[in-house]
Amino acid sequence: MARRVAIVAAGQTDHVSRRLDVNVAELAREAVDRCLEQAGLAMAEVDAVILGNMEMFEGINMPDQWMASTLGAAGKPLFKLNTGGTVGASTAVAATQMLAAGTFRRILCVGYEKHSEGSVQSAITTVGDPLWERSVMAGAIGNFASMASVYVDESGVTEEHAAKVAVKARRNACRNPHSHLKLPDITVEDVLASDMLAYPVRKLDMCPSSDGACAVLMASEEDATGLAERPAWVHAAVTAHDQQFMGDSLKRLAEMRSLIAASRKAYAQAAIGSPRAELDVAEIYEPATYAELAMYECLGLCEKGGGGRMIDEGVTEMDGALPVNPSGGVLSANPVGATALIRVAEAALQTMGRAGERQVDGVERALATGYGGNAWSEVLILSADRP
Amino acid sequence: MTDEPLRLERQITLRYRFAAGRFATPFFRALRSEGRVLATVDADGNALLPPRPVSGLTNTPTTGWVEVGPTATLSGYTVVHVPFIDPMTGVRRPVPYGFGLVRFDGASTNIYHLIDETDRAKLRVGLPLEPVFKPVEERQGNLADIRFFRVRDGGEPAPARPIPPPDASDPLVYEQKIDLPYVYTAGAAQRAFLRGLAEGRMIASVDGDGRRYVPARGHAPDGRPLPGTEEVGPRGILEAATVAHHLPGAPAFGLIRIDGSETPMLHRLGEGAQRLGPGAAVEAVFAAGQEEPSVNAIAHFRPAP
Numbered sequence: 160m161a162r163r164v165a166i167v168a169a170g171q172t173d174h175v176s177r178r179l180d181v182n183v184a185e186l187a188r189e190a191v192d193r194c195l196e197q198a199g200l201a202m203a204e205v206d207a208v209i210l211g212n213m214e215m216f217e218g219i220n221m222p223d224q225w226m227a228s229t230l231g232a233a234g235k236p237l238f239k240l241n242t243g244g245t246v247g248a249s250t251a252v253a254a255t256q257m258l259a260a261g262t263f264r265r266i267l268c269v270g271y272e273k274h275s276e277g278s279v280q281s282a283i284t285t286v287g288d289p290l291w292e293r294s295v296m297a298g299a300i301g302n303f304a305s306m307a308s309v310y311v312d313e314s315g316v317t318e319e320h321a322a323k324v325a326v327k328a329r330r331n332a333c334r335n336p337h338s339h340l341k342l343p344d345i346t347v348e349d350v351l352a353s354d355m356l357a358y359p360v361r362k363l364d365m366c367p368s369s370d371g372a373c374a375v376l377m378a379s380e381e382d383a384t385g386l387a388e389r390p391a392w393v394h395a396a397v398t399a400h401d402q403q404f405m406g407d408s409l410k411r412l413a414e415m416r417s418l419i420a421a422s423r424k425a426y427a428q429a430a431i432g433s434p435r436a437e438l439d440v441a442e443i444y445e446p447a448t449y450a451e452l453a454m455y456e457c458l459g460l461c462e463k464g465g466g467g468r469m470i471d472e473g474v475t476e477m478d479g480a481l482p483v484n485p486s487g488g489v490l491s492a493n494p495v496g497a498t499a500l501i502r503v504a505e506a507a508l509q510t511m512g513r514a515g516e517r518q519v520d521g522v523e524r525a526l527a528t529g530y531g532g533n534a535w536s537e538v539l540i541l542s543a544d545r546p
Numbered sequence: 547m548t549d550e551p552l553r554l555e556r557q558i559t560l561r562y563r564f565a566a567g568r569f570a571t572p573f574f575r576a577l578r579s580e581g582r583v584l585a586t587v588d589a590d591g592n593a594l595l596p597p598r599p600v601s602g603l604t605n606t607p608t609t610g611w612v613e614v615g616p617t618a619t620l621s622g623y624t625v626v627h628v629p630f631i632d633p634m635t636g637v638r639r640p641v642p643y644g645f646g647l648v649r650f651d652g653a654s655t656n657i658y659h660l661i662d663e664t665d666r667a668k669l670r671v672g673l674p675l676e677p678v679f680k681p682v683e684e685r686q687g688n689l690a691d692i693r694f695f696r697v698r699d700g701g702e703p704a705p706a707r708p709i710p711p712p713d714a715s716d717p718l719v720y721e722q723k724i725d726l727p728y729v730y731t732a733g734a735a736q737r738a739f740l741r742g743l744a745e746g747r748m749i750a751s752v753d754g755d756g757r758r759y760v761p762a763r764g765h766a767p768d769g770r771p772l773p774g775t776e777e778v779g780p781r782g783i784l785e786a787a788t789v790a791h792h793l794p795g796a797p798a799f800g801l802i803r804i805d806g807s808e809t810p811m812l813h814r815l816g817e818g819a820q821r822l823g824p825g826a827a828v829e830a831v832f833a834a835g836q837e838e839p840s841v842n843a844i845a846h847f848r849p850a851p
Contacts (some may be wrong), residue, residue, distance in 0.1 A: 163826045166782030178731070179551030179553065179731055179795045180733075180734065181731070181733050182730070182731055182732055182733035182734070182736060182764075183731075184764070184765075185734075185764050188765065202763060202769050203769075214650075215726065217728060217730075218556065218558050218726055218727075218728030218730075219730075225786075228765055228766065228767045228768070229764065229765045229769065230769070231769030232769075232771065233767050233768060234768075241718070252695040273731065275729065275731070276728055276729040276730065276731060277726075277727075277728045277729070278726065278727045278728065280630060280631060281724060281725060281726050281727065282726065284632075284634065284724060284787075285560075285724060288596075289562065289564045289722055290564060290566055290570050290688065290720060290838070291570070291596045291657070291689065293634055293722070294634060294689050294690045295658055295659050295660060295689050295690065296628075296658065296659055297659075298628065298630050300626070300628055301624055301628070301630070302658065303742045304624035304626070304645075305623060305645060305646050305647050305658065306622060306626045306647075308622045308623050308624055308671070309621065309622040309647070309671065310621075312670075312671040334620055355623065355625075355627050356614050356630060357624040357626040357645070358623075358624050358625045358666045359624075361622075377723045396769075399792070401602070402602030402603070402655075403598075403602060404596055404655065404657075405658060406595075406621075406647055406648075406649075406655050406657045406658055407602060407655045407673060409621065409649075409654075409655070409656065411622060411647070428567075438804070467846065479836065507636075533761075
């Protein structure tokens with residue numbers, strides 16, 4: 160019988176465009192210290208560390224070796240993962256499996272990125288297949304914009320729909336002390352007047368590049384209740400892949416095979432029949448406004464083609480029936496290796512009732528997702544109820 | 547001493563030799579020499595391009611080959627306005643340019659490619675396209691042998707045509723270079739250490755019990771924060787040494803424990819220290835004229851008097 164698993168604490172840095180005072184290891188350590196302080200756990204009491212990062216963004220290969228001491232992991236198991244944008248959530252999925260199996264009792268998940276230190280364009284190129292994709296890539300934004308056009312064509316969402324997502328995110332971010340892009344006065348008109356980066360994606364439709372780190376402490380049931388008053392129990396932690404070439408999934412954002420597969424499996428594990436009615440809050444990995452609308456549909460939060468109406472009706476606003484990204488989301492802070500773990504951390508804080516000014520009332524069940532350029536998706540469902 | 551941020555700009559150039567393998571080899575040969583487009587099919591009849599050994603739609607091995615296109619259809623599109631320096635060529639692509647997901651007629655999957663249209667009002671999903679090839683003598687056996695796709699006027703799209711498995715002998719190998727620029731931002735202890743070296747001084751981090759760590763660092767090996775710093779050295783004891791005969795000039799390297807330090811540091815050995823063994827006393831020789839803070843402010847270690 161697998162052990163029950165919970166998130167018991169979370170910490171993160173204040174995400175900004177450039178942290179010039181610390182190196183990568185010290186940046187990650189800040190999040191670790193904040194996380195362990197919340198749990199009241201000493202570094203020596205952590206059994207294992209799982210580290211998530213995209214090495215090419217900083218040009219440091221094997222950062223686990225560089226950072227082991229600073230993470231308090233010397234002499235302990237330290238696992239490095241890289242699953243692209245999903246990696247932070249992958250650390251939480253991996254920790255869930257190890258804790259459920261009884262391999263460890265307390266695992267620290269850490270994700271970080273210092274985008275100010277690398278060349279996003281060059282690093283993204285190394286993600287492409289060497290023969291098939293690198294010679295014709297157009298960077299992350301060009302690739303993403305092509306996918307978004309398919310979704311616009313399929314769903315009929317408008318640039319106003321997308322702009323409303325941009326406004327929601329940056330206003331929510333004002334309640335989150337850790338967020339990078341806080342724009343209290345942003346309007347739909349501002350978004351529509353911002354520069355066109357690549358049709359249909361405008362500057363304010365897109366996430367920023369951030370320096371930041373996040374740490375999440377997870378424990379198996381023997382320790383969870385001692386480390387948190389109200390642990391966020393893991394009811395599902397699922398990962399799914401798509402095919403290997405970027406052009407393989409035909410509808411791209413409009414029908415994200417990996418997100419559809421992972422979410423349906425997660426709903427089944429958590430016995431959720433109607434996600435829109437049964438979830439209280441969601442923290443999703445939306446790299447751009449159009450992605451959030453498409454993800455409403457792929458996650459089954461609305462019917463196919465209903466993404467635009469969902470934002471029009473205010474369902475996902477802070478005071479709506481299902482707030483999405485009270486933290487401000489990826490649109491308001493994106494240190495890639497940490498980003499998906501921040502989703503997990505925020506969903507956990509909501510479940511634990513520790514989300515401060517961005518707390519949604521009465522959260523019993525929360526969803527978190529990770530997105531890895533359509534290649535991967537991760538879905539976690541957390542609940543205040545012990546499974 | 548100043549404690550301004552310290553950013554060290556560097557670049558890694560990555561060089562690879564990729565074996566194209568059994569599927570890309572015949573594809574790129576046919577594209578380059580004949581302008582033909584080949585794909586593999588799976589048990590359900592999906593024509594998969596790029597050709598591949600296993601279908602991701604059925605998770606079973608592919609069963610044969612077809613020829614598709616060269617006419618194509620636009621599946622998704624954008625007009626890119628963001629400046630983009632292609633790290634493969636180092637050349638900035640002129641903006642705006644059209645870009646999109648393209649499906650060769652008869653294929654079940656898309657590829658990304660350039661579109662010869664920057665007016666997005668003229669682009670739509672389902673638009674008929676055709677490839678514009680480079681002259682045969684300029685083709686290199688990659689997707690850039692197609693310069694771009696342009697809008698096609700009329701003509702029926704061709705279905706997939708079954709072909710016998712193409713010859714995959716004499717497999718292709720592709721050499722590739724990627725420039726990866728990056729910046730390393732030093733932490734507070736590293737800044738103190740590197741700026742100290744530039745002044746000919748060696749700085750250790752110190753813990754609450756007076757233990758010293760060289761090079762200076764933010765945390766001890768067991769994870770404890772190291773709040774203070776202290777000047778040490780430049781003498782130390784060689785803990786391990788090697789001569790790198792496989793490198794030009796056969797340089798010698800050693801792990802040197804600076805007097806009073808808990809941890810050794812790696813550096814070069816010179817001026818007769820190349821033949822020293824563990825336990826020998828050495829001292830740092832500082833180099834003049836370093837342009838930016840670096841461990842190269844120490845030229846090497848030599849035998850200590």
